[in-house]
Amino acid sequence: MATSIIERPKEKFAQTQRKDLWWLEPLVYFVGLSCFLGYATWAAFQGKNYEWGPYLSPFYSPLITVKWWNLSPAFLILWVPAGFRATCYYYRKAYYRSFFMDPPACAVSEGCKKYSGETNFPLILQNIHRYFLIGATVLLCFLWSDVIKAFNFNGHFGVGMGTMVLFANTFLLSMYSLSCHSFRHLIGGYKDGFKCGFQHDSYKGVSCLNEHHMFWAWTSLFMVGFADFYVRMLAMGIWMDIRLL
Numbered sequence: 636m637a638t639s640i641i642e643r644p645k646e647k648f649a650q651t652q653r654k655d656l657w658w659l660e661p662l663v664y665f666v667g668l669s670c671f672l673g674y675a676t677w678a679a680f681q682g683k684n685y686e687w688g689p690y691l692s693p694f695y696s697p698l699i700t701v702k703w704w705n706l707s708p709a710f711l712i713l714w715v716p717a718g719f720r721a722t723c724y725y726y727r728k729a730y731y732r733s734f735f736m737d738p739p740a741c742a743v744s745e746g747c748k749k750y751s752g753e754t755n756f757p758l759i760l761q762n763i764h765r766y767f768l769i770g771a772t773v774l775l776c777f778l779w780s781d782v783i784k785a786f787n788f789n790g791h792f793g794v795g796m797g798t799m800v801l802f803a804n805t806f807l808l809s810m811y812s813l814s815c816h817s818f819r820h821l822i823g824g825y826k827d828g829f830k831c832g833f834q835h836d837s838y839k840g841v842s843c844l845n846e847h848h849m850f851w852a853w854t855s856l857f858m859v860g861f862a863d864f865y866v867r868m869l870a871m872g873i874w875m876d877i878r879l880l
């Protein structure tokens with residue numbers, strides 16, 4: 636009893652502190668997402684310096700060059716990962732809080748009186764996320780093929796720093812997709828029980844990844860931007876690739 640009397644003011648102080656700092660999380664989201672969006676938009680508009688040796692920037696993969704398209708080839712494919720991230724359950728929370736302050740955080744009152752969540756137009760369109768998952772999975776196949784190509788230096792096996800960067804990027808993007816809430820539903824989330832042991836194990840594995848979806852979301856976001864930056868700097872001759880093997 637004595638312990639609880641002593642600890643109660645401390646707990647109250649900690650709760651007050653957390654309440655006062657509710658703005659910190661939206662601010663971090665705002666800065667992180669704005670930096671990425673700014674860089675990705677700039678890189679997509681460039682339309683050049685996206686490949687060097689066996690490396691291809693993930694912003695331009697698969698590389699589609701057709702005569703009738705005069706803009707940057709990045710725009711032909713970037714709408715898929717952009718749509719996938721924009722409708723992601725985790726990012727929705729992040730940008731609702733940081734860009735729209737609606738709601739700004741848990742247990743913080745809202746500005747508007749009527750809150751309909753995502754049940755009305757246009758936010759109901761966020762349900763399209765499951766279809767973007769299919770598109771993102773197709774793009775992942777191309778990214779893995781880029782990783783394989785990144786081991787090929789003029790017909791000889793090799794490993795460069797760029798190989799490792801592209802590998803890390805594709806690995807993190809795969810983890811991000813595998814930990815997706817829609818994928819978890821697809822694997823078995825829609826079921827009340829499991830008869831098949833394999834499906835149950837798969838569901839448990841995906842659930843385990845899903846618990847860390849925020850981690851995969853941020854690390855893959857940083858890495859995909861860095862992978863483009865790395866290849867771009869090589870293509871512009873600003874730095875040299877390091878050959879490891």
Ligand code: FES
Pocket residue numbers: 719723724725726764811812814815816817818848
């Ligand atoms: S919920 Fe985040 S990628 Fe699907």
